[in-house]
Amino acid sequence: MRPTTKVLLAGFVAALGLVASGSASGEISSFTVDSRATLSADRAGAIVTGTIMCTEGDAASVSVNIVQVVGRKLTTASGSTEFSCTGAVQGWSAAAHTFGTTTLRLSPGAATVGASAFDSTDFTSTGGNHAIKLSPH
Secondary structure (H helix, E strand, O other): OOHHHHHHHHHHHHHHHHHHHHOOOOOEEEEEEOOEEEEOOOOOEEEEEEEEEEOOOOEEEEEEEEEEEEOOEEEEEEEEEEEEOOOOOEEEEEEEEEOOOOOOOOOOEEEEEEEEEEEOOOOEEEEEEEEEEEEEO
C-alpha cells in the first residue's frame, strides 16, 4: 500500500470514529415506579406515578397495566402518558382505567403493575413488574 493511501485510510477511519461517537443515540437512563398508586373515587381507575430520566428533547411514553386479584375476582386497568424528556430526572403519572363498562372495580390494597417506558426518538425502552399498594384518594 502506498504511503498516501495509508494516510488517507487512517484519516477516513479516524473521521468515521468521530462521526460514530458523535451520533450515538440517547437512552432511558433511569425509570422508577412509586410503590403506591391513588385510586379514583369510583375505583374504576388509579393514578400510577414514578420518575424517568431520558435524553433532553426526546419524545417518550410510559404505559401501565394494573392487575389485582382479590379472592376470586381479577380486575385489570390500563393507561399511558406521553411527554418530552428534559434530560434530568422528571416525574411522570399515568391514569389507568378498567375496561369498557365492566362492573369490576379496583380495591384498596395490594396489586401488581407492569410499567414500561419507551423513548420513541431513539427506540429505547425499559420496564418491569412492580408490587404496588392501591390507596383511596
